[in-house]
Amino acid sequence: MALLEVKNLTKNFGGLTAVGDVNIELGESELVGLIGPNGAGKTTLFNLLTGVYEPTEGTVTLDGKILNGMPTYKIAAAGLSRTFQNIRLFKDLTVLDNVLIAMGTRKKSKLFESLFRLPGYYKQEETMKKEAMELLAIFDLDVKSDNLAKNLPYGEQRRLEIVRALATNPKILFLDEPAAGMNPQETAELTTLIKQIQQQFNITILLIEHDMSLVMNVTERIYVLEYGRLIAQGTPDEIKTNKRVIESYLGGEA
Numbered sequence: 548m549a550l551l552e553v554k555n556l557t558k559n560f561g562g563l564t565a566v567g568d569v570n571i572e573l574g575e576s577e578l579v580g581l582i583g584p585n586g587a588g589k590t591t592l593f594n595l596l597t598g599v600y601e602p603t604e605g606t607v608t609l610d611g612k613i614l615n616g617m618p619t620y621k622i623a624a625a626g627l628s629r630t631f632q633n634i635r636l637f638k639d640l641t642v643l644d645n646v647l648i649a650m651g652t653r654k655k656s657k658l659f660e661s662l663f664r665l666p667g668y669y670k671q672e673e674t675m676k677k678e679a680m681e682l683l684a685i686f687d688l689d690v691k692s693d694n695l696a697k698n699l700p701y702g703e704q705r706r707l708e709i710v711r712a713l714a715t716n717p718k719i720l721f722l723d724e725p726a727a728g729m730n731p732q733e734t735a736e737l738t739t740l741i742k743q744i745q746q747q748f749n750i751t752i753l754l755i756e757h758d759m760s761l762v763m764n765v766t767e768r769i770y771v772l773e774y775g776r777l778i779a780q781g782t783p784d785e786i787k788t789n790k791r792v793i794e795s796y797l798g799g800e801a
């Protein structure tokens with residue numbers, strides 16, 4: 548059985564079907580791409596998977612458990628984590644605090660311990676800090692742990708977003724255009740990082756990305772959406788040569 552099973556997923560906004568009858572399966576530690584032209588329904592699909600929207604029809608099942616109708620925080624706790632197209636950091640907090648807050652969603656101090664700052668509280672704080680610094684180091688952000696998030700260059704803010712998503716210890720990570728606005732060098736570095744984190748953390752990643760070279764270079768399989776419908780799926784090589792995809796998405800350039 549797949550780790551994540553999406554069956555007949557549909558979302559209508561009034562008369563518009565933003566996502567229509569979509570079926571997707573993600574296996575353990577797979578790196579899968581999701582592409583499609585503007586307005587194809589990619590972000591809506593992410594919003595359905597992470598509980599921001601309730602589907603009009605269909606089901607999302609993680610590890611055999613149906614997630615539809617669960618609030619976003621419960622879905623996050625079940626193991627789905629995401630980044631957003633627009634950076635959503637706590638800009639006036641430090642880099643380290645941004646990660647610690649994300650970790651806080653999975654590790655709760657016992658209220659009594661934290662209120663009275665008992666040894667258990669400090670121990671957990673220390674462990675979390677150590678883990679946060681280790682995560683930041685993978686992304687070369689440990690040296691910036693004391694900086695305010697808003698003072699990081701754009702590419703580093705994007706990387707910090709991924710660190711925050713990873714800090715929740717997800718089974719599946721959804722990355723929504725992580726290379727948006729990055730220069731070619733930053734994009735190349737990110738490509739290497741995405742591969743690295745998939746292997747190191749052994750997690751499943753679903754990647755929405757406009758940068759075709761990034762998608763083609765890192766993913767094992769790709770789903771293609773158009774007008775809310777899945778029009779193709781396959782390996783990067785199959786997608787590059789798929790007639791329907793070339794016509795409708797790549798504009799005949801492939």
Ligand SMILES: Nc1ncnc2c1ncn2[C@@H]1O[C@H](COP(=O)(O)OP(=O)(O)OP(=O)(O)O)[C@@H](O)[C@H]1O
Nearest residue numbers: 560563564565583584585586587588589590591592
């Ligand atoms: N909350 C909403 N209310 C009404 N229509 C919406 C809503 N969200 C998305 N849509 C519409 O649904 C369709 C799919 O949009 P969506 O943002 O999911 O596409 P996308 O593939 O992520 O596009 P992009 O690549 O531009 O981000 C579009 O026609 C969009 O206008």
